[in-house]
Amino acid sequence: MPRKKNKKDLADLTKLRLLVEHHNKLYHQMDAPEISDAEYDTLKRKLEELEGPSIDMFSPVNAVGAKPSREFAKIRHAIPMLSLNNAFSDEDVVDFVERVRKFLLLPETEKLEILAEPKIDGLSCSLRYEKGILVQAATRGDGEEGEDVTLNVKTIKSVPQHLPKGAPDVLEVRGEIYITREDFEKLNKSQMAAEEKIFANPRNAAAGSLRQLDPRITASRALRFFGYALGEVSVQIATTQEGIRRKLSHWGFDVPKPETLVDNPEKLLKFHTKVYEERPTIAYDLDGVVYKVNGLDYQRRLSFVSRSPRWAIAHKFPAEQAETILRKITIQVGRTGTLTPVAELEPINVGGVMVSRATLHNEDEMQRKDIREGDYVIIQRAGDVIPQVVKTLPDKRKKGSKPFVFPDRCPECGSRAVREEGAVAKRCTGGLVCPAQVVEHFKHFSSRTAFDIEGFGDKIIQELWDEKMIKTPADIFRLKKHAGTLVEREGWGELSVKNLLDAIEARRTISLERFIYALGIRQVGQATAKKLALHFSSLDNLLTEIKKCGDPEGEAFQGLLNIEDIGPSVAEDAVKFFNEPHNLQVIKDLKSELTIKDFERTKTKASPMTGKTVVFTGKLIRMGREEAKAQAETLGVTVASSVSKNTDYVIAGEDAGSKLKKATELGIKILSEDEWIELAGN
Numbered sequence: 001m002p003r004k005k006n007k008k009d010l011a012d013l014t015k016l017r018l019l020v021e022h023h024n025k026l027y028h029q030m031d032a033p034e035i036s037d038a039e040y041d042t043l044k045r046k047l048e049e050l051e052g053p054s055i056d057m058f059s060p061v062n063a064v065g066a067k068p069s070r071e072f073a074k075i076r077h078a079i080p081m082l083s084l085n086n087a088f089s090d091e092d093v094v095d096f097v098e099r100v101r102k103f104l105l106l107p108e109t110e111k112l113e114i115l116a117e118p119k120i121d122g123l124s125c126s127l128r129y130e131k132g133i134l135v136q137a138a139t140r141g142d143g144e145e146g147e148d149v150t151l152n153v154k155t156i157k158s159v160p161q162h163l164p165k166g167a168p169d170v171l172e173v174r175g176e177i178y179i180t181r182e183d184f185e186k187l188n189k190s191q192m193a194a195e196e197k198i199f200a201n202p203r204n205a206a207a208g209s210l211r212q213l214d215p216r217i218t219a220s221r222a223l224r225f226f227g228y229a230l231g232e233v234s235v236q237i238a239t240t241q242e243g244i245r246r247k248l249s250h251w252g253f254d255v256p257k258p259e260t261l262v263d264n265p266e267k268l269l270k271f272h273t274k275v276y277e278e279r280p281t282i283a284y285d286l287d288g289v290v291y292k293v294n295g296l297d298y299q300r301r302l303s304f305v306s307r308s309p310r311w312a313i314a315h316k317f318p319a320e321q322a323e324t325i326l327r328k329i330t331i332q333v334g335r336t337g338t339l340t341p342v343a344e345l346e347p348i349n350v351g352g353v354m355v356s357r358a359t360l361h362n363e364d365e366m367q368r369k370d371i372r373e374g375d376y377v378i379i380q381r382a383g384d385v386i387p388q389v390v391k392t393l394p395d396k397r398k399k400g401s402k403p404f405v406f407p408d409r410c411p412e413c414g415s416r417a418v419r420e421e422g423a424v425a426k427r428c429t430g431g432l433v434c435p436a437q438v439v440e441h442f443k444h445f446s447s448r449t450a451f452d453i454e455g456f457g458d459k460i461i462q463e464l465w466d467e468k469m470i471k472t473p474a475d476i477f478r479l480k481k482h483a484g485t486l487v488e489r490e491g492w493g494e495l496s497v498k499n500l501l502d503a504i505e506a507r508r509t510i511s512l513e514r515f516i517y518a519l520g521i522r523q524v525g526q527a528t529a530k531k532l533a534l535h536f537s538s539l540d541n542l543l544t545e546i547k548k549c550g551d552p553e554g555e556a557f558q559g560l561l562n563i564e565d566i567g568p569s570v571a572e573d574a575v576k577f578f579n580e581p582h583n584l585q586v587i588k589d590l591k592s593e594l595t596i597k598d599f600e601r602t603k604t605k606a607s608p609m610t611g612k613t614v615v616f617t618g619k620l621i622r623m624g625r626e627e628a629k630a631q632a633e634t635l636g637v638t639v640a641s642s643v644s645k646n647t648d649y650v651i652a653g654e655d656a657g658s659k660l661k662k663a664t665e666l667g668i669k670i671l672s673e674d675e676w677i678e679l680a681g682n
């Protein structure tokens, strides 16, 4: 017989109920728990005991029951999740096939099979099966590290939980999570009825539904999955891409349809047109088709460059257009001072996305198109790119409209805006006195692809800048000392301050390539930052070596130019940046706050050649020059384009000329192609 509750019991019960309710709310509604899972469990158990068997409907014990994971744990992908290069025109597709053939040194008589299938507009996910059981699911994240969404993915019906006998012990299936247009409409209707967030398009809806802390919410959303590639596998399951599709399908996965296997670019283009025409009748969003070299042996040889495979390409569908009114033209100042005209539009739905702003590129473009405030304009968006104004409709123009006069002062700081010789854009001359440049710089610095500081968004940056709490990037890592002031801010509180400071702390250690990218050097995007990191290995080495690059004819600068894809203009911008005392001060300051990890070569296979610098010269017979270079890079070998005393080996093919001569003069070890292949462990 349960004991009757006395007065004290009731008081304790009420207190405990309130406490559990409080933590439930922090946890479920605000995504901002204050106590650990274990502490929460203890509290809840205590409450259950006190409630006894006569729990009433108001008890928080009955509320939002089973606890979801508090936040998504990070998962490092066994094999990075790559993205795809894009083809926008027929020529791009022909070039792709040509490039592949050249890389593989295929004679004209040899056919190259390519598989084509639709490109699903969802979000990619990697599913890991061990001994036939789904054990893990991870989002793509930055390609190297994603979020653990296992519990959520387990609620998706088209994801097999078990694989039939015969599946490898370890199998990672990569594919796309998506929602059909019909389910998307339904979801938005019910969201509207519940006064919840409305999703802009099916892809956002799929992403928002997958990234739910409570898997039961994911379960209530009609997510689906298509498998199209593999990650880690313990044994090869096929020798072709088509074979992978067949196996996946046999094991219960949906695969993108229709597909075709062809051997020339014309047939790829025909397939593209066919899918484009069928698109309106397909139940989910497609944003193009993907072409993949069919033979896995070829895929392995082609490998990848930067973040994309050489063996595949996405052929995007043409952009979607719509007509609307351009209300106003504003001028935005970027982090490098560039003035960009922006069209503020009457909001309009373009292919499922609401668009209210579009770029007008620059002064010349605007003049060429004669775009004016109040005009009717055609806008277009293609994939993830910023919407653009294609043209204006002068026939619909109101009388008295005047051409737009581009300002010659920066709208943010009033400094003169000038156009350097040969440049297309006007640039503000205010430098760091221009708040837009500093604030934009901070935004870039903390953005997802740079320092990735969660919760340190545009609004907070602007506010902290206005209040002079952050003047230089290193100040972000000293915000701790302002914790007291921050807590007092309106709408903040201990918890949000703690979350922000924790997010900052979590980024005190950073990879060299992210660090370089975050500095916001002109023309240095992610791929270039990575190449610089690979070349210099550590920040200290970079700083010492780049000082020697002052002379464009000198060896050090030439060494920089030797890096694949770094031309003189990019090299010059990088050298200028690292020789500017102001920037060096910023870096020094950051160094005192951060741990900057030396560059980690991805997936290098250990070999006696790791860490060496080689130069290829002459004609290689057994593999193409590009393939030889790519293979060297996966072994952690730096491939330079000219011979210097820093060269370890010169690999001399047929008819090698001046480089071979120079190597002989410098006493550098010379290898034949066969010797190189032997040493490289092939």
Ligand code: IVH
Pocket: 081, 082, 083, 084, 117, 118, 119, 120, 121, 122, 123, 124, 175, 176, 228, 229, 256, 290, 309, 312, 314
């Ligand atoms: S193959 C190495 N096939 O498009 C990457 N990707 O824009 C192999 N995607 O990251 C990807 N449909 O998330 C492939 N049929 C398809 C696809 C597809 C959609 C996504 C994928 C990729 C992104 C690149």
